[in-house]
Structure formats: C-alpha cells, structure tokens
Amino acid sequence: MPEVPLGAPEVSRKRSAGPGPIPDLGPERKRACWGILTSQGSWADRSPLHEAASQGRLLALRTLLAQGYHANIVTIDHVTPLHEACLLGHVACVRALINAGAHVNAATIDGTTPLYNCCASGSVGCLDLLLQNGAHTHTQHKHFPSALHEACKRGSSQCVESLLSHGADPDYEVSHLGSPLYVSCLHQHTACTKILLHRGASVNMGRGGESPLHAAVRQDSADQVSMLLDYGADVNLRDSNHQRPVELAAPGGKTKQILLAFEVSPRTLCQLCRLQIRKLIGRSRLKHLPHLPLPSMLTHYLEHT
Incomplete structure (x- = not known):
C-alpha cells in the first residue's frame, strides 16, 4: 500500500459497513454500479480518499489531497479513487484527481480501467476528461474488460x-x-x-x-x-x-x-453502389465524407442519412 501521511486518519483494513450514499442515478444504474463495485472488491482496504471520490465530496477530496494523500492510493485489488469517481459519474472529482496526478490508465487486478467505469455509469463528462488526458481506448490484453x-x-x-x-x-x-x-x-x-x-x-x-x-x-x-x-x-x-x-x-x-x-x-443497385463506394473509401476515411466537395444529397446517400 502507498504511504499514508502523518496525521491522516488510519486506513481501515476491514470491509466497510456500507458504500455511502449513491447519487440518484435511477434503480437500474444503481444496481449496475453496485455490482461493479462489489465485483472489483473495492470495499476492501479503502482510504478516506476513495470514500470522498465515491460520494462526490469534492471539498473533502481536495482537503485530503492537500493533507498529502496520494491520488493513486489503491485498495488491495488496485482500485483507485479515480475508478470510484468515474463509476459514479462525479466529473468535478475526476478533474481534481487528474489535476493531482491520478493515472488515467490505472487498472484493477482484473483489468478494469477508469474509462471502463465511465462507460458502465454512462458518464460522458468523465469519459471525455479521461480521453483528453491520455486514456487508452483499448487495453493491451484482449481478455481484459473493454470500455x-x-x-x-x-x-x-x-x-x-x-x-x-x-x-x-x-x-x-x-x-x-x-x-x-x-x-x-x-x-x-x-x-x-x-x-x-x-x-x-x-x-x-x-x-x-x-x-x-x-x-x-x-x-x-x-x-x-x-x-x-x-x-x-x-x-x-x-x-x-x-x-x-x-x-x-x-x-x-x-x-x-x-x-x-x-x-x-x-438489394437494389443503389444500395449495392453505396456499399461498394463506402468499402473503397475505407473505414478510416468515412469521417471525412462531410468535408468532400460533394452535393449534400450525395453525402447523405453515402452516410446512410
């Protein structure tokens, strides 16, 4: 475990009695987030920084960081505060942790990344923050969870x-x-x-x-x-x-x-032509279709719009 600063509360090595309040994400989203939290084993060896990130308590999180808590402190299963903040969609906490040096590509022992947690919670704000700060869209191992x-x-x-x-x-x-x-x-x-x-x-x-x-x-x-x-x-x-x-x-x-x-x-000849043209253009260049000097009707035809 990373060092805990002097004067900081002692990190409990027991499973927390409860997960703390969860934002109003709707019943289905709550169940999804709870299942991911428990499957990641993130209630073991949690620090106050994990709790603050999970509950979206930005002031408490900043205070703990100022006291010397490391932004990349991990649980026994390598869950970071950034994992917690992303899973519950706390954009401000994610930004504060990144500014404090949190690793955007940190992985738990089963390969789960903060980016994956953003997709689990449907938090586009958190996801965009991670991507803007160097998060990888895919992991190195094909059997790891994919965002x-x-x-x-x-x-x-x-x-x-x-x-x-x-x-x-x-x-x-x-x-x-x-x-x-x-x-x-x-x-x-x-x-x-x-x-x-x-x-x-x-x-x-x-x-x-x-x-x-x-x-x-x-x-x-x-x-x-x-x-x-x-x-x-x-x-x-x-x-x-x-x-x-x-x-x-x-x-x-x-x-x-x-x-x-x-x-x-x-398929009609019109459909067959569109499929063939898109194939010849290539997937990597399809995003450039709107910028080609083509009539809007032809652009819409090629884009299926």
Whole structure:
C-alpha cells in the first residue's frame, strides 16, 4: 500500500459497513454500479480518499489531497479513487484527481480501467476528461474488460460516439464477447448499432460463428435487422448450429417477414453502389465524407442519412 501521511486518519483494513450514499442515478444504474463495485472488491482496504471520490465530496477530496494523500492510493485489488469517481459519474472529482496526478490508465487486478467505469455509469463528462488526458481506448490484453463493449452493453450511445471519435476500433474483438456490434445487437441498443455501422464497423463480424444479424434476430429486433441489412449484412451466414438468421426468426413475427421479403427482393443497385463506394473509401476515411466537395444529397446517400 502507498504511504499514508502523518496525521491522516488510519486506513481501515476491514470491509466497510456500507458504500455511502449513491447519487440518484435511477434503480437500474444503481444496481449496475453496485455490482461493479462489489465485483472489483473495492470495499476492501479503502482510504478516506476513495470514500470522498465515491460520494462526490469534492471539498473533502481536495482537503485530503492537500493533507498529502496520494491520488493513486489503491485498495488491495488496485482500485483507485479515480475508478470510484468515474463509476459514479462525479466529473468535478475526476478533474481534481487528474489535476493531482491520478493515472488515467490505472487498472484493477482484473483489468478494469477508469474509462471502463465511465462507460458502465454512462458518464460522458468523465469519459471525455479521461480521453483528453491520455486514456487508452483499448487495453493491451484482449481478455481484459473493454470500455467500448461495456458502452454497447449498457446502451451508452454518447460514450460509444466519444470513444470512436477518439480512435477506438469499432471492430475491436474480445474473445468471449465478440465484436462491439454483436454486443449492441445482443442487448438491443439500436442507437449504438447505428453509430457503429455509420463509423464503418464490419457488419458481419460477431462472436464465433454467430453474426450480429443472428443476434438481432434472436432478440426479435426488427429495427436492428433492417439496419443491418441496409449496411450489407449477409443473410446466408450460418451459426454454430448451421442455421441461417431466417431460420431463427419467430414464425409470423415482423423480423421473419423482413428477412423473407429481403430474400425475394435483393438489394437494389443503389444500395449495392453505396456499399461498394463506402468499402473503397475505407473505414478510416468515412469521417471525412462531410468535408468532400460533394452535393449534400450525395453525402447523405453515402452516410446512410
């Protein structure tokens, strides 16, 4: 453990009796944050600085830093005060900790970063602060938690947009989760799916043998199925059970109707041209489409807007 300054309260080595007050984030968000806190083991060996950061007590946090508490003091599981502040979305505390030298890429023993916690809480303000101060959009190890995957899982579309704007790879694959697009489709977050596809995510990259279209069909998400087809999803891909998406669709449902209609009326020449042009432009250059000297109608056509 890092040194505790003279005169500072002794750091308890016992599990705290309670997590302290949690801001009004809504029942679902509270449960999500609580689950992440306990899974990270962050109640063990917590310092007063952790408590202040977790509860958003900016004055107390600044006082403790002024008394000599180190901004990167860690628990037994390597949870830092910055992890805590990001998980509860306390922007002012995050800024104060960064200004005090907090490591924006600090990782817990299971690889969780402050950036991941921002996506878990849906705090775009905290996430932007981290990215502006050098936070990495991806970890070095593919099996570690991914901020982009977490944002897609939670439906934090603003976090997805911000991560991609700062260079995150929309096709970053985690072995046990698959692609971000697959996660988004699996959890039925249409806004995240649209952002990923707009930024050039590979429409057929999923998890194992299952494509994002398979995931969308399993969830009976007609809006996502239509969107995936519009971006070039392959209806003939088969999953690990050798089934095509149409074979997974609920009989009589809207998803089934969309897939059956697509099979008898393939993509138009207009759609095929758009897909091919976007492919030739390349994913890294799609963001420059609005700046090309093209008529607005053509720009909108290429951007799917």
